[in-house]
Amino acid sequence: MSHYYEDKDLERFQEVGKYRADLFDNFMNYYQGVMGAGGALTVREKALIALAVAHTVQCPYCIDAYTRVSLENGSNLEEMTEAVHVAAAIRGGAALIHGVQMQNVAAKITF
């Protein structure tokens, strides 16, 4: 098997709409409404959030796309790296906070 994720597959996103085009169109309208200009957040801010989320969900297409979109909206590598750290901090924090659950369970089953 070659690479599971191919760069060019991102350009084929529309092909997902071959079946149940209504659902795909609904998604795309929603997506464009969320990510477009004119909201309370700037497109630049949204792109940085998307970049952080892309790292959280570890989607190669999203990382490619939102690295580019962030640069194309004037962000720099310092800001983009900080966004990735935000993702890492929340992921790390999310793991760590479950230490309370671990302690709860341990307290319940130990003397």
Added chain:
Amino acid sequence: MISFAQRLENQGYADLRAVEVSTLQLNLGWRCNQSCKHCHLQAGPDRPEQMALATIEEVIRVVADHKIPVADLTGGAPELNLHFEYLVDKLRQLGVHVRCRSNLTVLLEPDKEFLPAFLAERGVELICSLPYYQEEMVDRVRGKGAFRKCLDALNRLNRLGYGLDGSDLELHLMYNPGGAFFPPPQGPLEELFRRELSRRWGVSFHRLYTLLNMPIGRFGEFLHRSSNYASYMGKLAASFNPATVPGLMCRSLLSVAWDGRLYDCDFHQALNLPLAPGLPQTIEEFDHSILAARPIRLEEHCYGCTAGSGSSCGGRIVGQ
């Protein structure tokens, strides 16, 4: 990929023509004190190409005879031409609006430190290249130490009144991306630059223009070397915006090369793609009525001027 000429034909521009020659863009030479990674002319300190005095005299004659309202001086670093001050003086005496595209750092060269005051006294509009508001990105594009020199030059220009609110001394910045990606929307980026340059360095400017990197010259070599060429060209073509066509700079601008040859734009000049056969080819042959309605030579890199909001020496063509 569909050819640019075919794409225009599909949009009803089978015969794209100039509508006027209101700007002569004068490339005074390919010599530059820098060797920027995006330069379409591959300019640098060792380039010998320089516009000679005889050509400059011919340019002055054409501007005077045909009352061309704007002269746009570019290079290389136009300030390094031996006859730069002479040309600026003559053009200003004719009442021509003179615009100089400066890399900023040239204003700090040992024998050029008089230039900011010289330019201010003559009311020359400055369009200054600054790829970002942070040191790392600027130095990566333009060479180590370039950013600090740019700041020094901008501070000097601000002290002379350039770029200040209400000042007639126009100082505009020119942004180009630091790699194989498109420029941000001009309006929001201008706000970002204004805020950051003022907050961090106390620098003022009037407008910020965004310019897309053309897939030629040093940038073209980078695209090939980094395997980005196909995707970059594909994105340029996919982003074709027909609304940009009426405002393309080639429709009102004529490029004069250092050797007096005429081109539709500086990019065609870089690739040695002269005006269509049968048209005047040199400044000596200048014929205003013919050139003002000339057919434009269409090439694949022209997609760079029609992508998204469009791109020109005056920044984006349409939209934000």
